[in-house]
Amino acid sequence: MALQINPSILSADFSRLADEAKAVEGADWLHVDVMDNHFVPNLTLGVPVVDSLGKATETPLDCHLMIDDPDRWAPQYIEAGAGSVTFHVEAAAAPVRLAREIRAKGARASMALKPATPIEPYEDLLPELDMLLVMTVEPGFGGQAFLDIMLPKIRRTRQLIDKHGLQMWLQVDGGVSAATIERCAEAGADVFVAGSAVYGADDPAKAVQALRQLAEKATGTPGT
Numbered sequence: 001m002a003l004q005i006n007p008s009i010l011s012a013d014f015s016r017l018a019d020e021a022k023a024v025e026g027a028d029w030l031h032v033d034v035m036d037n038h039f040v041p042n043l044t045l046g047v048p049v050v051d052s053l054g055k056a057t058e059t060p061l062d063c064h065l066m067i068d069d070p071d072r073w074a075p076q077y078i079e080a081g082a083g084s085v086t087f088h089v090e091a092a093a094a095p096v097r098l099a100r101e102i103r104a105k106g107a108r109a110s111m112a113l114k115p116a117t118p119i120e121p122y123e124d125l126l127p128e129l130d131m132l133l134v135m136t137v138e139p140g141f142g143g144q145a146f147l148d149i150m151l152p153k154i155r156r157t158r159q160l161i162d163k164h165g166l167q168m169w170l171q172v173d174g175g176v177s178a179a180t181i182e183r184c185a186e187a188g189a190d191v192f193v194a195g196s197a198v199y200g201a202d203d204p205a206k207a208v209q210a211l212r213q214l215a216e217k218a219t220g221t222p223g224t
């Protein structure tokens, strides 16, 4: 299991996105939060910004779509350069068809669960996915406190992934920091999104390294 740190550009300075992306080159993926003010009560960025960001950094883009109608919009993010596209199961009309379409277009297919959405009804969908995202805050804003009550769901999701012998990744997003990453890693997460813990640090690249070391220490696993 390879451990990965994905800095979230949501906590960066949006007037300097290209520089902020370069500040974390060496991270595994750059996490891009797309919010539409319908699925979540916040508005961030869309396809044209993802297109420009992809040209400004070598780091592959991990697009987290917090939007209504991802069935319609996800393909456009792949065309804009996203290497991984996460849709919310609560918003998708046809999650299996959407996951297959994302893969067919050459990106990694990922599905997210809000805190109140259980994993169990979606066990049979896991083979259709390259990553499952367990949200550890209510989606919509950076800088929120990590929800400890999500740790059992992370553990149960890891058990289901292992039970099916799948190689898919298990991502956590929201409130991941030096204070919480070890608990997430111990529970079985292997991809860690961190916004404020990276971009709120004096040296974002060093913050990525520090988080990686903590996750590795917690699991005894070297990262990528």
Ligand SMILES: O=C(CO)[C@H](O)[C@H](O)COP(=O)(O)O
Binding pocket: 008, 010, 011, 031, 033, 064, 066, 137, 138, 139, 140, 141, 142, 143, 144, 173, 174, 175, 176, 193, 194, 195, 196, 197
């Ligand atoms: O999806 C998100 C919020 O909905 C963000 O990716 C997440 O909140 C990152 O910010 P932080 O690490 O500061 O919590």
Ligand SMILES: [Fe+2]
Binding pocket: 008, 031, 032, 033, 064, 173, 193
């Ligand atoms: Fe996110």
